[in-house]
Amino acid sequence: MTTSMTKPARSRSLLKKNASGFLILLLLTLVPVRSMAGVSLTLHLDRSEATLADTVTMVVKISGTRSGNIRPVLHGLEEFTVGEGGTSSRVEIINGRVNAGIDYTYFLQPKKVGRFELGPAEIQVEGKVLTSNIATLEVKAPAQRSGADRGPLFLEAEVSTHDLFVEEQCIYTLKLYRRIRVRDPSLSLPKVEHIVFKQLGEPIEYQSTYGGLDYRVLEIRYALLPAKEGDYVLGPSTMQMTVLQADNRSPFGRFFNDPFFSFSPGRPQTLTTQPLELKVHPLPEEGKPADFSGLVGDFRMESKLEPSGVRAGESATLTVSVTGRGNANRIPDLKIPEMNHTKIYADQPVLEMKEDEKGLGGTKVMKWALVPERPGKIEVPSLRLSFFDAQRGEYRVLNTPSYTLSVLPGEKEAVVASTSLPGSRDTKAGPVKQEIKELGKDILPIHTGIKDLSVSNRAFMKGPAFYLALLGPFSLYMMAFCALKLRKRSPALLNRSRSRNASKELIKQCRRGGLSANHLMDAVKDYMNNRFNLSIGALTADEAAKVFERHGVRVETAEKMRSLIRKLEDAVYTGKGEERTEAGKDLPALVKAMEKEIR
Amino acid sequence: MRRFPWLLICSLFFLSSPSTGKGPVEKPSEEIFFEANQAYRDGRYQEATEGYLRLVENGFQNGHVYYNLGNACFRLGDLGRAILFYERARLFIPRDADLNFNLSYARDQTLDAINESPSFIRQSFFWLDEVNLHEVFLGFMLFNVLFFGILFVRLFNNSEWTYYLLIALLIFALIGSSSLALKWYQAKSDDRAVVLAKEVDVLAGPHSQDTVLFRLHEGAIVHYERSEDGWCLIHLSGERRGWLRAQDLERIYAPSGQG
Numbered sequence: 001m002t003t004s005m006t007k008p009a010r011s012r013s014l015l016k017k018n019a020s021g022f023l024i025l026l027l028l029t030l031v032p033v034r035s036m037a038g039v040s041l042t043l044h045l046d047r048s049e050a051t052l053a054d055t056v057t058m059v060v061k062i063s064g065t066r067s068g069n070i071r072p073v074l075h076g077l078e079e080f081t082v083g084e085g086g087t088s089s090r091v092e093i094i095n096g097r098v099n100a101g102i103d104y105t106y107f108l109q110p111k112k113v114g115r116f117e118l119g120p121a122e123i124q125v126e127g128k129v130l131t132s133n134i135a136t137l138e139v140k141a142p143a144q145r146s147g148a149d150r151g152p153l154f155l156e157a158e159v160s161t162h163d164l165f166v167e168e169q170c171i172y173t174l175k176l177y178r179r180i181r182v183r184d185p186s187l188s189l190p191k192v193e194h195i196v197f198k199q200l201g202e203p204i205e206y207q208s209t210y211g212g213l214d215y216r217v218l219e220i221r222y223a224l225l226p227a228k229e230g231d232y233v234l235g236p237s238t239m240q241m242t243v244l245q246a247d248n249r250s251p252f253g254r255f256f257n258d259p260f261f262s263f264s265p266g267r268p269q270t271l272t273t274q275p276l277e278l279k280v281h282p283l284p285e286e287g288k289p290a291d292f293s294g295l296v297g298d299f300r301m302e303s304k305l306e307p308s309g310v311r312a313g314e315s316a317t318l319t320v321s322v323t324g325r326g327n328a329n330r331i332p333d334l335k336i337p338e339m340n341h342t343k344i345y346a347d348q349p350v351l352e353m354k355e356d357e358k359g360l361g362g363t364k365v366m367k368w369a370l371v372p373e374r375p376g377k378i379e380v381p382s383l384r385l386s387f388f389d390a391q392r393g394e395y396r397v398l399n400t401p402s403y404t405l406s407v408l409p410g411e412k413e414a415v416v417a418s419t420s421l422p423g424s425r426d427t428k429a430g431p432v433k434q435e436i437k438e439l440g441k442d443i444l445p446i447h448t449g450i451k452d453l454s455v456s457n458r459a460f461m462k463g464p465a466f467y468l469a470l471l472g473p474f475s476l477y478m479m480a481f482c483a484l485k486l487r488k489r490s491p492a493l494l495n496r497s498r499s500r501n502a503s504k505e506l507i508k509q510c511r512r513g514g515l516s517a518n519h520l521m522d523a524v525k526d527y528m529n530n531r532f533n534l535s536i537g538a539l540t541a542d543e544a545a546k547v548f549e550r551h552g553v554r555v556e557t558a559e560k561m562r563s564l565i566r567k568l569e570d571a572v573y574t575g576k577g578e579e580r581t582e583a584g585k586d587l588p589a590l591v592k593a594m595e596k597e598i599r
Numbered sequence: 600m601r602r603f604p605w606l607l608i609c610s611l612f613f614l615s616s617p618s619t620g621k622g623p624v625e626k627p628s629e630e631i632f633f634e635a636n637q638a639y640r641d642g643r644y645q646e647a648t649e650g651y652l653r654l655v656e657n658g659f660q661n662g663h664v665y666y667n668l669g670n671a672c673f674r675l676g677d678l679g680r681a682i683l684f685y686e687r688a689r690l691f692i693p694r695d696a697d698l699n700f701n702l703s704y705a706r707d708q709t710l711d712a713i714n715e716s717p718s719f720i721r722q723s724f725f726w727l728d729e730v731n732l733h734e735v736f737l738g739f740m741l742f743n744v745l746f747f748g749i750l751f752v753r754l755f756n757n758s759e760w761t762y763y764l765l766i767a768l769l770i771f772a773l774i775g776s777s778s779l780a781l782k783w784y785q786a787k788s789d790d791r792a793v794v795l796a797k798e799v800d801v802l803a804g805p806h807s808q809d810t811v812l813f814r815l816h817e818g819a820i821v822h823y824e825r826s827e828d829g830w831c832l833i834h835l836s837g838e839r840r841g842w843l844r845a846q847d848l849e850r851i852y853a854p855s856g857q858g
Binding site for chain 2 (some may be wrong): 442469
């Protein structure tokens with residue numbers, strides 16, 4: 001019954017809890033987030049290269065607010081025809097943090113060839129202007145077409161260059177032009193020995209024109225890395241797909257031909273590209289540096305030494321970073337030459353490869369901990385890296401600057417003098433602190449005080465006082481212990497002690513309360529035995545009164561005691577001995593009175 | 600009148616005493632101390648050394664006199680004796696900052712690198728190096744008195760708090776007694792000796808013709824084992840053992856002298 005009553009209640013409770021959770025979430029999504037501190041603005045292009053025939057998609061992302069009132073103002077779009085692609089808002093909950101934002105999409109049609117900087121976009125939040133980044137777009141003239149209509153579906157391939165060097169990368173671009181709907185496309189790349197294809201990013205889709213007709217273009221890019229010189233022919237790439245055909249005869253054709261319902265009839269189609277030629281040249285022997293590692297591309301080298309001054313025994317870190325586009329996996333591990341009085345500890349180099357639509361690249365970071373052993377100036381030599389610049393067609397050598405590391409004496413050799421208070425960390429206040437250098441060393445002076453002539457206390461540890469101090473506490477304790485033991489064992493003392501404590505014991509029992517007549521009778525009997533050193537086995541009221549009177553208790557008091565004991569006797573002999581009695585209430589006062597009268 | 604013969608006898612005894620009749624009158628110890636200090640300040644280190652030694656002979660064996668003696672020897676260029684007296688001073692005033700600085704400086708001047716790792720017991724009772732025997736004894740006495748005091752209280756009051764106090768004091772008393780026993784043992788069995796000669800050959804046997812095993816320099820601290828015909832058998836912390844002439848070294852703890 002209880003269970004059946006509680007289950008619905010629990011469900012209601014859960015429902016309430018969930019509903020309140022959803023409500024909070026809903027409120028979070030509805031309330032526009034509008035805090036200047038959390039608002040950010042970015043501008044993003046779907047690609048960095050396009051032709052005059054292409055349409056480029058630009059997205060301005062505003063994060064930290066979902067207010068539709070904020071519209072970005074765009075700069076740098078004078079050479080483009082801009083079409084609005086609408087807005088979309090988003091709410092992300094990452095690690096419990098709500099991040100809301102709104103994206104504005106624009107379609108850009110270039111008007112002329114050139115390199116353009118798009119942006120920045122600007123928004124105004126709480127009276128302050130936020131600006132976005134600037135994106136670069138290179139617009140080229142469209143490839144010369146034959147002019148012939150190539151139909152509603154065709155595939156094209158092109159390479160960024162036909163002449164290149166070994167290990168130089170070129171971009172192989174595949175474009176699927178379509179004016180009809182297709183599904184399930186699959187691609188087969190040509191297989192060429194000594195050439196590796198590496199896909200660059202995700203495929204992108206955009207609008208373009210070809211032969212005066214509008215097409216949707218699906219573009220996929222690959223980096224080609226030739227490992228050996230020679231003349232190559234890149235065979236045709238093949239793309240297979242299902243072409244969706246519209247049935248114009250059916251009155252419901254438009255509805256049922258929608259791929260969403262999968263009722264459209266499809267026919268398989270295979271598209272191929274034209275073969276492409278590549279001429280791969282060997283790297284020139286002329287001017288090849290001795291330390292050339294096969295690195296080809298465009299690289300730059302940066303370095304830093306932190307800190308520039310240390311104490312002897314402490315470490316400074318030399319960091320060298322090589323970044324660039326090309327076969328970054330061939331960046332060599334640089335070697336730092338040995339330095340006098342300096343220990344060198346090399347970290348494991350970290351190589352981070354990256355790829356984007358322009359090709360492969362990467363960064364290699366190398367670090368060394370330099371630990372000077374002596375104070376002074378230490379020259380950190382320059383490091384060198386050579387690579388082949390394929391654009392220039394020559395070898396280039398990069399050098400890091402040489403650094404000077406200032407080494408101060410170590411902690412053990414110098415003491416920092418400080419006039420500030422202990423614990424004070426305000427180094428800006430007061431004069432600049434200087435290090436105290438040790439100029440000499442000598443022993444400290446003699447002790448001249450008269451107290452320094454006092455005789456050692458060791459004499460104390462030899463005499464009888466020493467043994468007295470050593471054994472005294474133990475002896476005193478043992479004496480006290482033995483005395484107490486002896487005292488307890490003496491019958492006379494024991495009796496006296498019992499007699500003295502008898503009344504206390506009886507009063508204590510009475511105050512505890514809840515005693516039965518039997519118990520109270522025994523307590524009174526024990527009291528009399530201990531108090532007067534008796535050995536009464538069975539106590540009667542008359543005998544008790546006589547005993548009390550014999551020891552000096554007044555007749556009236558003894559009579560009160562007699563009547564109390566008689567009450568107890570009555571209870572015991574009428575079978576109520578185990579029941580609780582109230583007779584003990586008056587007993588403490590009576591005993592105290594008797595104690596005063598006992599001689 | 601009956602006392603007269605005794606007074607007469609006593610007067611005759613003192614008049615015939617060599618100390619008052621023939622020998623020189625001994626200066627008060629304070630005067631010797633001040634004179635030695637003045638001699639040290641004036642750069643008369645030999646006189647200062649003699650003055651401090653006289654104090655030691657007179658029974659003033661304390662850390663400060665040994666420290667001053669060590670300083671005077673150091674100024675005389677007698678590094679071995681300086682270290683010897685600093686080490687003796689350290690038995691009395693182990694926490695004295697001046698002493699520890701000077702001893703450390705003097706040790707830095709020695710030529711022999713002798714590494715001695717402290718034993719496990721020494722590491723466990725690490726505080727014993729910072730206190731002298733008398734201080735350990737006082738600490739032990741304190742806990743001893745408190746422990747038996749609380750035992751005494753418990754003869755009459757068996758309450759719970761006295762029980763816990765008793766346990767705590769028992770632990771402290773045990774630590775105190777074991778510290779005292781160890782310190783006492785360390786003091787009585789201190790076999791360290793300091794090489795006093797500038798350079799000394801350690802031989803395989805107690806004869807000058809025996810093979811030279813290794814060489815030591817002044818200030819080196821060795822462990823004394825026994826003496827034989829003016830030669831001493833010593834060992835270092837490692838396996839090195841050998842004999843050297845008794846006059847070339849002196850024990851830090853002299854059983855007849857120091858406590």
